[in-house]
Amino acid sequence: MKIDEILNKSKMDRDDLIVILSAEDPSDIEIIRSQAENLLIKECGHSVYFRGLIEFSNFCKCDCLYCGIRKSNADVNRYQLDKSEVVSSAVWCAEHGYGSIVLQSGERNDKQFIEDVVELVKTIKAESRSDVMPEGLGITLCVGEQTSDTYKKFFDAGAHRYLLRIETSSEKLFSEIHPSSQSFANRVRCLEDLKKIGFQLGTGVMIGLPGQTVENLADDILFFRSVDADMIGMGPFIAHSKTPMSKTDQNKNEQDRIFNLSLRMIAATRLLLKDVNIAATTALQALKADGRERGLRFGANVIMPQLTPTNVRKDYLLYEGKPCLDEGADQCKNCLERRIESIGRKVAYYKWGDSVHYRKNGKLE
Numbered sequence: 001m002k003i004d005e006i007l008n009k010s011k012m013d014r015d016d017l018i019v020i021l022s023a024e025d026p027s028d029i030e031i032i033r034s035q036a037e038n039l040l041i042k043e044c045g046h047s048v049y050f051r052g053l054i055e056f057s058n059f060c061k062c063d064c065l066y067c068g069i070r071k072s073n074a075d076v077n078r079y080q081l082d083k084s085e086v087v088s089s090a091v092w093c094a095e096h097g098y099g100s101i102v103l104q105s106g107e108r109n110d111k112q113f114i115e116d117v118v119e120l121v122k123t124i125k126a127e128s129r130s131d132v133m134p135e136g137l138g139i140t141l142c143v144g145e146q147t148s149d150t151y152k153k154f155f156d157a158g159a160h161r162y163l164l165r166i167e168t169s170s171e172k173l174f175s176e177i178h179p180s181s182q183s184f185a186n187r188v189r190c191l192e193d194l195k196k197i198g199f200q201l202g203t204g205v206m207i208g209l210p211g212q213t214v215e216n217l218a219d220d221i222l223f224f225r226s227v228d229a230d231m232i233g234m235g236p237f238i239a240h241s242k243t244p245m246s247k248t249d250q251n252k253n254e255q256d257r258i259f260n261l262s263l264r265m266i267a268a269t270r271l272l273l274k275d276v277n278i279a280a281t282t283a284l285q286a287l288k289a290d291g292r293e294r295g296l297r298f299g300a301n302v303i304m305p306q307l308t309p310t311n312v313r314k315d316y317l318l319y320e321g322k323p324c325l326d327e328g329a330d331q332c333k334n335c336l337e338r339r340i341e342s343i344g345r346k347v348a349y350y351k352w353g354d355s356v357h358y359r360k361n362g363k364l365e
């Protein structure tokens with residue numbers, strides 16, 4: 001079947017996703033890209049939403065085999081930002097019209113950590129209210145696997161979105177990239193709990209993992225649908241030298257392959273899920289200078305500008321080659337605005353930018 005016939009089907013299936021993900025012909029890829037971009041604009045509009053990303057701590061109890069801040073990496077200088085630093089970065093976002101922030105950290109489950117996060121969320125909610133945003137900033141949390149009770153505490157404190165990537169929907173691959181103390185089943189349990197509690201649910205995968213096939217990636221997209229995800233964040237896997245997966249052979253050709261596959265993965269996800277928010281992640285930019293804009297052109301509509309204070313940013317390297325390590329918040333904002341306008345889209349300021357999918361399900365307004 002030709003690519004336009006697949007794209008014109010009213011319901012795409014797994015085989016169709018595999019064809020899209022495997023496309024190599026430049027004119028086929030351009031057809032996929034433009035359909036995904038058009039569908040995004042039809043379903044969600046031209047707006048690109050900013051989520052100011054604050055990586056508030058890199059202490060982590062996990063030992064994920066791919067991650068640069070895994071607990072066994074003794075070379076990492078561990079930090080935890082003071083509450084006042086996090087709050088002032090958040091207030092900067094509110095004052096500059098970013099509707100939402102993402103609070104991300106390494107994973108911890110101790111009482112102190114949970115209390116700190118609850119306090120942070122409450123304080124930021126209170127301090128970011130204004131006439132233009134009477135509800136304050138939208139807050140997304142990305143602090144890993146927690147109990148249902150903890151998630152409820154975070155939600156009651158005022159966070160309304162949660163990001164927890166499944167990393168891969170293949171149980172076999174999941175077990176190859178995580179220590180045995182981490183289970184696929186528990187991660188799925190977390191996603192289900194988050195949904196039940198009422199969070200807007202974000203998940204995603206890494207693209208280009210050793211041994212990962214296009215069939216796996218097609219299944220990942222079907223997995224996003226099965227957990228009723230509202231938001232998707234995906235990006236290329238980039239080997240970090242201080243991890244057990246450092247030996248992954250990633251020469252220039254392999255990097256190009258993974259980058260292009262990531263773009264097709266964004267497009268395929270847009271084409272199947274239609275009205276979800278999809279992030280053009282920083283990892284795309286780590287491989288290509290214009291990686292995030294290209295992600296937007298393949299159907300993404302969210303960008304996460306860096307707000308982590310520059311003095312600790314280099315200590316939050318999940319992968320190597322992370323861009324914008326020295327750029328201040330103002331610089332990031334101006335640079336991104338220019339990049340977004342250059343592709344004919346517009347940043348939506350002072351808006352939470354909740355996913356249309358979530359609103360349609362009757363959970364908002």
Ligand code: 5AD
Pocket residue numbers: 066067068165167205206235236237238239240283318319320
């Ligand atoms: N390459 C790409 N992405 C990574 N992440 C962690 N380590 C890497 C890496 N080496 C991603 C994971 C995690 C998110 C916060 O960062 O998908 O969920």
